[in-house]
Amino acid sequence: MMLALQTTTPRLPRTEAVANRIVSVAETDSTNALAAQMIADGSLVLPSAVAGSGTERDRLPIALVVADRQVAGRGRNGHIWISQPGCCSTISYVVRLPRAIALNPSVNGWLQMIAGLATLDALNGMIEESGASMIDAAHFLELKWPNDVFCHGLKLGGLLSEVVMIPGSEGAADGDVALVFGVGLNLALGPSRLPTAKSTSLQLHATGLPSFDAMQDAVAVREVEELGRRLAEFVVDPQGQAEALRAEMRTVCWARGREVEAHFTDGSSLVGEAIGLDDDASLVLRTPDGVDHIVHTADVGVL
Numbered sequence: 001m002m003l004a005l006q007t008t009t010p011r012l013p014r015t016e017a018v019a020n021r022i023v024s025v026a027e028t029d030s031t032n033a034l035a036a037q038m039i040a041d042g043s044l045v046l047p048s049a050v051a052g053s054g055t056e057r058d059r060l061p062i063a064l065v066v067a068d069r070q071v072a073g074r075g076r077n078g079h080i081w082i083s084q085p086g087c088c089s090t091i092s093y094v095v096r097l098p099r100a101i102a103l104n105p106s107v108n109g110w111l112q113m114i115a116g117l118a119t120l121d122a123l124n125g126m127i128e129e130s131g132a133s134m135i136d137a138a139h140f141l142e143l144k145w146p147n148d149v150f151c152h153g154l155k156l157g158g159l160l161s162e163v164v165m166i167p168g169s170e171g172a173a174d175g176d177v178a179l180v181f182g183v184g185l186n187l188a189l190g191p192s193r194l195p196t197a198k199s200t201s202l203q204l205h206a207t208g209l210p211s212f213d214a215m216q217d218a219v220a221v222r223e224v225e226e227l228g229r230r231l232a233e234f235v236v237d238p239q240g241q242a243e244a245l246r247a248e249m250r251t252v253c254w255a256r257g258r259e260v261e262a263h264f265t266d267g268s269s270l271v272g273e274a275i276g277l278d279d280d281a282s283l284v285l286r287t288p289d290g291v292d293h294i295v296h297t298a299d300v301g302v303l
Contacts (some may be wrong), residue, residue, distance in 0.1 A: 005196035007085045008066040011213070020046060028155045029072040029274055031092035032182040034166045035065040039094070039178050046096045048176060049065040060235070063094040064220065070184075082182035084193060086203070089185040089216045096134070096176040098235060100161055103177070107238040109146075109247050109281030109296075112161050114230045116143040117245070119159065120252060123185070123202070124224035126215060132208035139205040142254040144276075145283045146299060150187065150254045153302070156201035157185035183223065189211040217254075246277050255283065255300055262298035270295070 008025040016022055021269045023044065024185035038044035047061050063207040069085040076223075083090045093115075102108055119143050127133070134140060142150045149157035160182040169175045186194070203209055210218070234241045250256065255274035262270045262285060268295060272285035 009075065010066045010068050010216065012064070012220050014068065014217045015064065015168070015224060018071060018221055018224050019064050021063040023063070025065075025067050025182045027069045028067045029069060030070055030182070031065045031067050031090050031249055032160060032162055032180050033072075034067075034117050035063075035092045035094050035180045036162065038065070039164045039180075040167060041098070042167055044094065045201075046094060048096060058232050059225065060095050060097075060232045062224050062228050063091040064224070065094065066090065069265045083184060084189065086212055087186065087193065088186055089183070089187045089219065091183055091216075091220055091223075093181045093183065093223060094230060095179050095181075095227070097231065098164070099169075099177050101173055102179055104238075106280050107242055110234065110242050111148055113143075113232075113245055113249060113281050114161050114234060115132070115161060115183070115227060115279075116147065116149070117248060117252070118223055118226035118230055119149055119157065119183055119185075119219075119228045122219045125222045127206060127209070127219040129218060130208065130210045131212075132206050134206050138193070141250050143249070144254040146281075151200055151205050153254075155196075155198055156200050156202060156205075157183065159183050177282065177288070181227070185219065187215050187219075197212065242279065244279070246279075247279075248279055251278070255302070258302050259303050260285070260300050262295050262300050263300050270298075274300070 008099045010024050012022060032102060035044065040262050044063060048243045067090050068089045070083045074165055116134045117263055120143065139152045144291050147159040148155050159221055162180045164178040164180055166176060166178055186199065186201040191204060193202065209215060256276055258274055260274050272287040272293065275284040275286050275292065278294050285295055
């Protein structure tokens with residue numbers, strides 16, 4: 001017998017106090033797609049992307065689109081993100097950024113890294129605040145370049161960033177665009193409900209965690225604060241922040257120092273040791289012949 005999945009409209013009372021706006025629905029195709037639609041039709045509007053324009057002097061304003069369940073969640077390169085109500089947090093964070101930064105390939109790769117680092121900060125902060133603890137020293141959170149949250153070598157969550165043009169600004173050479181960061185996290189999935197053998201859930205790696213609703217709200221409020229703060233700093237000094245972010249990524253980059261295989265969209269692949277990140281946040285792979293290769297976009301797996 002197949003049981004119907006029960007959905008509810010998520011409530012994030014702590015996050016409401018710091019977010020610019022929260023759009024909450026029980027179910028949608030994709031929170032990123034819903035956010036893009038609302039930006040396009042003018043029903044989701046954010047203040048101008050000026051550092052210091054948020055509720056705090058050093059934080060950009062951020063809106064959220066949250067759903068209890070996505071029925072057509074999207075990942076990078078056409079991948080599908082499967083979510084289950086009451087177990088998986090599916091939230092898109094929306095912010096306005098200067099077009100000159102969001103569309104600049106020399107620095108915009110760091111925006112995805114900022115979202116990943118903010119997510120790690122939010123998860124670790126929630127765990128500490130709740131008095132929970134990881135099962136052992138081997139179970140800690142990392143980022144698998146370019147957009148996955150890993151725990152103990154398994155995928156706990158994923159991030160998808162998309163640029164959305166603000167109505168009326170399509171032909172402008174300057175001004176702002178909207179950036180949508182979709183963050184999906186498996187917080188309370190049991191082992192029998194994991195979508196793949198390579199995925200995992202936070203509750204399988206930590207003890208003493210609060211309820212799913214409390215976890216989701218505690219993570220989201222921190223994500224708003226960290227993402228808004230980090231993006232405000234990046235807008236002021238992209239080059240300086242890129243160097244600081246590269247140093248920070250060294251400590252949490254899952255691939256670094258591992259032999260990995262990069263799979264490209266054209267069907268080709270490349271095997272090498274992940275050395276670190278380049279100036280533009282691309283992954284550097286060193287092949288057995290000693291040559292360093294810059295990987296701008298690919299699916300990366302360990303050998």
